[in-house]
Amino acid sequence: MKKPSVAEPETGLDAYLLRRHGMVRVEPGVAPGEPLPWSAQGLVALEADLAQRGYVLTRALRAALGRLRPLDLSAAGTRLLLRIDAQLGANRSHQPLFRTFPDGVPSHAHATYSATIRGYLLCQAGQICVLCERSSLEVGIGALAPCAHLICGECYQDMLLEDGDDRRCPLCRTPLEPKPYLSPDTRAARHAARTLPPGSALRPLRLAGADDPTELAGAALGALLARHTPLNPQDREDLALLLDHAPADPAGWLPAEVPVRESRATVLAALLRGDADRTRPLLAAHLTTATDVLRLLWAWSGAEPDLLPETARGLRLRNLPRPLRRELLAVLDAFPVGTLAEDLRRHRQAWLRAGELLHPYEHRERFPYAAAAFAVLRQSDLDLHGLGPQLREAPAPLRVRETPGGHTRLTVETFAAAVEHALGQGDLPAAVRLLARRPGELVRRLHHLLRVHQTWCRDEPLPAALAEALPGALRAVAPGPLLGAYGRLRAPRAYGERRLYFPRGRVASAHARSDRGTPVPAALSAPVCALIEAELLRRAGQSAREAGRHEVAVLDAGLADLVVPFAERAGAKTLVAVPRGSVQRIPDGQYLRLFVHWMQRPHQRVDLDLSVAFYDEEWQFTGLCDYTRLVMGPRAAVHSGDFTTAPPPHGATEFVDLDLPALGKAGARYAVVVVFSYNDVPFEDLTDAFAGFMALTPSEAARQRTGSFHPGSVRQRLDLAGDARICVPMIVDLGTRRHTWTDLNVGSGSGFHSIDRHHERIGALAEDVLAHFAAGSRATLWDLACAAAAAGSDEVLVRDRKGLGLDTYHRGADEPVADFFERLRGRHVSDRRTEQRPDDTARLIAERLTGARAFTALVHADVPAPAGARGTFYRLYPGPTDAAPDTLERITAGDLVARFAPNG
Secondary structure, three states: OOOOOOOOOOOOHHHHHHHHHOEEOOOOOOOOOOOOHHHHHHHHHHHHHHHHOOEEEOHHHHHHHHOOOHHHHHHHHHHHHHHHHHHHOOOOOOOOOOOOOOOOOOOOHHHHHHHHHHHHHHHOOOOEOOOOOOEOOOOOEEEEOOOOOEEEHHHHHHHHHHHOOOOEOOOOOOEOOOOOEOOOOOHHHHHHHHOOOOOOOOEEEEEOOOOOHHHHHHHHHHHHHOOOOOOOHHHHHHHHHHHHOOOOOHHHOOOOOOOOHHHHHHHHHHHHHHOHHHHHHHHHHHOOOHHHHHHHHHHHOOOOOOOOHHHHOOOOOOOOOHHHHHHHHHHHHOOOHHHHHHHHHHOHHHHHHHHHHHOHHHHOOOOHHHHHHHHHHHOOOOHHHOOHHHHOOOOOOEEEEEOOOOOEEEEEOOHHHHHHHHHHOOOHHHHHHHHOOOHHHHHHOHHHHHHHHHHHOOOOOOOHHHHHHHHHHHHHOOHHHHHHHHHHHHOOOOOOOEEEEOOOOOOOEOEEEEOOOOOOOHHHHHHHHHHHHHHHHHHHHHHHHHHOOOOEEEEEHHHHHOEOOOOHHHOOOEOOOOOOOOEEEOOOOOEEEEEEEEEOOOOOOOOEEEEEEEEOOOOOEEEEEEOOEOEEOOOOEEEOOOOOOOOOOOOEEEEEEEEHHHHHHOOOOEEEEEEEEOOOOOHHHOOEEEEEEEEEOHHHHHHOOOOOOOHHHEEEEEEOOOOOOEEEEEEEEOOOOEEEEEEEEOOOOOOOOOHHHHHHHHHHHHHHHHHHOOOOOOOEHHHHHHHHHHHHOOEEEEEOOOOOEEEEEEOOOOOOHHHHHHHHHOOOOOOEEEEOOHHHHHHHHHHHHOOOEEEEEEEEOOOOOOOOOEEEEEEEEOOHHHHOOOOEEEEOHHHHHHOOOOOO
């Protein structure tokens, strides 16, 4: 197959369908019916390429591709392979297997495909039938002889009933041999199995429906915009993509409320650019604060509506049409003048620039409060702008004052100043009364309030004012602040502990310091945590009543290792959406192959360095593997060599192989992976830059010590982006063979960057990160999944971390939901426990899910796709369960958090 000259990843609707749903759209072929005979060889070559990447064509998709002309099939196959390679990070360096596809396909194409498929059968029993899409854990599946297509025994028998003596493969119509199935245990199959990661399973590619792209975009837009948690970079990219394909009339897909304000600004700006007359009437309902208006102005000007200082630098605000300007001034004028003036002061420099577009004094008589708020912001003379007569009797909290120079100006007493004054005086009831008017602020300050109470009223119980205000505030607050407060209060805190902060920004960074404040005792924090848990259960129960209860819930105990997503806006785009701070088992394999790839702009030189710093149990620096030390110990860590430039069109790639057992024997406990921009060029200046890791078996690593890139072995990758020079993707605990996904950037200053210069700061940060995300100190997806399961189902199945046991819990007739939740979360007193092999456990789960309405939350989607399953499905890693019917709603971790939004 010939690869295009520039292998740029696609970002269109087809890439979205492949990434999110495993679906492929195919243009209609020359004629309906059977595949074209001259496309048969091209299909075999495409199947071989896909199999080596871990994918298999299902029946409908293969038939649709087979009806394309050879040139159209070549183009469609090339685009599909490029989209898959882009997801894995292989689009820059990986060459397709057959360059002359579909012309001149080598004779060994079928042999390669056959060996690869049988290698997968040897590697993992849980493959799928490409006809019925059931897993071999449910039915016996084999590779048909000689074409090697995966067909289950039941589909084979159905084929015999239909075709009689004319036995042919239902997919390619190849005549079958007398012995219908190929033997998987051949020399070629064993060789192919050795090149695959242990437990590899083929992922099915399905044919996308013939729906209008605008209808697909409208449905997906509605789901994204209804989310109550901030969108991560990939979601924001998808939002922009879907807006380009959205139906013209927003009434059919725009939710009545868009909870995330940045998403709200993005979509309103896009609608205004498309049809301002139809969109302007929507503004008053969707812009509920002055800051919403400012975000809209930023998005209208083509910038991210995050209002960060780096966004404002170099931003040129776009002029406003007069009707839109009047509409926005009307929105501002309708807000309470004190709140309006305070909101403007919160982003003073940005509003000073925005005021130049809005011309508030031009319409001072029609919109006097908007003009007054800008007078406070600018500290303008009221008389100079004709506002004096109107605002001599200014409404509270505005105050008119005369300056010594004879000028008349407005001032405002801010809400934040009043709260800080009350807290400074130790007047907790007064501070609570103020904060109760803004529930989000009250919940964000919970730890501070309890600390003030403990300082002034040591060892006294929870103050009555706070106890009375909390239930109402908790009902109204978004899940982000609620879960943030819960994570901060649930674990004991000691005096002088190291506390980690994540400043708001375009890239994820962290700062730590010793906290010398008064610790909050458990006697104060425990009642508050109990109130938060009760609110989470109330919300889950309300959602279950509105959407319908589930017959069964299936949970993975490994969800306890996944931290509730936070600060997603600053997260990097990744292959697998592992929440920052989550701990995961290192994939099977003795070696990790780390990689970084980058490509600089023309006439630019950028030197990225992939490095690993090693530390002992006490976080003392013990060694490194980077461009200055290519081999550490007895080849325990090996660097592929230092590239100091990465010109287009191919860029450069560096690798580091880690022999995990050898590193442990060498005395290293922790390995911190770091990517440096040695010559201080920020990642955002690069054309392309990403890092990640692969898992290799000992035999595979022994054959490939030179550091080649294998898409099928990629387990994680993240994009290097933003104004950052040092990225720490993960921390590996060599003792427990687990890694913590950090996705953090370290402040770099200026100069040349290397492990030698930064190892002390990086080691201190890594130690603080592991302490911050220690077990039990943060809210996890396990907490949320248990709450959803306990409130929405009377039967819950819990699979243990190794898949060797399955606990069944039934809620008692008189058992309160809170007690059932606690029994589930602590995994106490199950009603039945079944212990068996992981494959049998997965099969048992699939049998229970078949035909049931279920809530399912798994770490690995290795359960066979259940037939007729309905309900909700979350998984972290892909697998056979992804082939479940569309009646099973797929959700992300952010979607799971959003299900705990305020609901009455």
